[in-house]
Amino acid sequence: MDVSNILAAHAAKYQAVTVEKETPLDVDPGLLLVTDLNPIEEETYNENLEEHLQSLARDGVQALMASLFSLPTKTSPDGPLAILPPPVYQLPRAKPLPKPKPPTKWEKFAAAKGISHKTKEKKVWDEEKQDWVDRWGRHGKNKEVREQWIHEVPLNADADWDPRKAARDERKERVAKNEKKAQQNLARASRPQSERNEEIERTLATTRISTASMGKFDKKLDGxxxxxxxxxxxxxxEVPIATEKKNSLDLLAKMESDSKKMRREPRGEENPLNVRKAINRASGGRGGIALGRELSGGGGRGRGRGGRGRGGRR
Amino acid sequence: MRPLTEEESKAVFTKLANYIGKNLVHLIDRPDEPYCFRLHRDRVYYVSESSMRLGISVARPNLVSLGTCFGKFSKSGKFKLHITALDYVAQYAKYKIWIKPNGEMPFLYGNHVVKAHLGRITEDTPEHQGVVVFSMSDIPLGFGVTARSTVDTRKLDPTAIIVFHQADVGEYLRDEDTLF
Structure with a gap:
């Protein structure tokens, strides 16, 4: 029994499972991505574009499916699931790179002087305890004075001088100063110096005339x-009269177009009915006056001048 | 004396356009001689180019007036049209109203025009439109603003105001010292 023609018919019906290309397809199952690096065949492209694209897509999907089925699987209540490997293809960033932070005043100074940044260790060596202790924080080295059991009192100290409070105040002051500097850095980064100077000058000018005498009897500073x-x-x-004329005519044209715009807008909102058109239609193109005359039964006086009312009423 | 700024021109033109509409172009673009608008001590003058050039050589405090005074700017920047502009406004007026001889005197004393004094009126005059007031013998007497449209005036009673007074030639006598 010869089944070769049946097999051939079957083969013609279903295309091959493996995809053969000159350059093999680049498959990245981690992103479910297939890249076809082959050059486009001009002949089939020009002949039937739709078919060409469909065959390309089919090859790509076939290759992706083949790679998915070769992956290790795990069972789940919904059936076997393929475990995707980590993606290989580097996707470009969706957002632009973050801008570098503007340098603080100290950073600028350090760069100008060539001072390099030194990282401070969190722990410091304590000679007395013979141990590494925290530089700051709970039981930190900077709170050493507070825990000292004996203090040296300066000669000119008050009677109620508290060495622990003095040490604490000094520390708090340093913190406050640092905070202030940070705020100044932020302000500096948000606006350039020239802009801030301008604002300061504006404010100064306002304050100078903000007294009861509008600044007339205020003390003058030197300078x-x-x-x-x-x-x-x-x-x-005395400008050439022609240019003056042109400017005036331009202004007139501008005003006219402006007023037209102004007139058009509210009408669209208020009244969907185009009154002018409706009157024109009802009066047969003779205008609202003629129509009014006709309706009131007034006679032949206006008959002769009917043409004048044409489109007259806007 | 100086040319008008754009805002000032706009104020003047809108006021004039209320009376003469698109004929305003004929004031700016004249076939006979170039004319221009000049501002001097808050007053707007409509001057021919030659007079303007002569006027340049007069010092500001010495210059009393030049050309035709069209009106003045108030302190708040509004433009008020003077009766001296009547010649030009009447010439190009878009909407006109003629008043009967018995209505001339009341109007020239600064009163509004009532319906009883109405002789003729341009057809299709809308409401609040600048109109020039003429006597029945076609002599311009002043200008005003319509209180009602032409169609609406029919139903009014004879004492109803139809034109609000804006300026009249009686001002030449009454406001002689401040007009020019």
């Missing part, structure tokens, strides 16, 4: 300048 306002600027009296 203080008179406040100058913005001077008005006008065109010269």
């Amino acid at each position: 203080e300048k008179k406040i100058r306002g913005v001077k008005r600027k006008f065109d010269p009296t």
Whole structure:
């Protein structure tokens, strides 16, 4: 019995499971990604684009499926699941790189002087305890004075001088100062110096005229300048008359277009009915006056001038 | 004396356009001689180019007036049209109203125009439209603003105001010292 033609018919019906390409397809199962690096065949591309694309897509999906079925699986209540390997292809960033932080005043100074950053260890060696202790924090080295059992009192100290409180105040002061510097760094980073100077000058000008006498009887500091306002600027009296005419006509044209725009907008919202068009239609193109006359039964006076009312009423 | 700024021009043009509409172009673009608007001590003057050039040589405190005074700017920047502009406004007026001889005097004394004095009116005049007031012998007497549209005036009683007074030629006598 010859089954070769049956097999051939079967083979023609179903395409091969393995995909043969000149350059093998690049499959990344971790991202479910297939890349076809083969150059496009111009002949089939030009002949039937849709078919060409479909065959390309089919090959790609076939290769992906084949790679998925070769992966290790684990069983689950929904059936076997393939365990995807970690992705190989490097996806580009979705967002731009974060901008570097603007340098603080100290960082700028250090860079200018060539001072390199030294990392401080959190632990420091304590000679007395013969042990490593924290530099700061609970039982830190910076709170050593507080735990001392005997204190040296300066000669000029008050009677109620508390060495523990003095040490604490000094420490707190340093913290506050650092906080203030950090705030200044933030302010500096948010706006350039010139802008801040401008604002300061504006504020100063406002405060100078904000007294009861509008600054007239205030004490003058030496080197203080008179406040100058913005001077008005006008065109010269004698310009070529042609340019003046052109400017005026331009302004007129602009005003006209503006007023047209202004008129159009509210009408669209208020009244969906185009009144002008409706009147035109009802009066047969003779205008609202003619229509009114007709309805009130008024006679022949206006008959002769009917043409004038055409489209007259806006 | 200086040319108007853009905002000032806008104020002047909108006020004039209320009376003469698109004919305003004929004031700016004249075939006979170039004319221009000049501002001097808050007053707007409509001057021919030649007079303007002559006026340049007069010092500001010495210059009393030049050309035709069209009106003045109030302190708050609003423009008020003076009766002196009547010649040009009447020439190009879009909407006109003629009043009967018995209504001329009341109008020239600064009163509004009532319906009883109405002689003729331009057809299709809308409400709140600047109109020029003429006597029945076609002499311009002043200008005003309509209180009602032409269609609505029919139903009014004779004492109803139809045109609000804005300026009249009687001001040449009454406001002689401040007008120019």
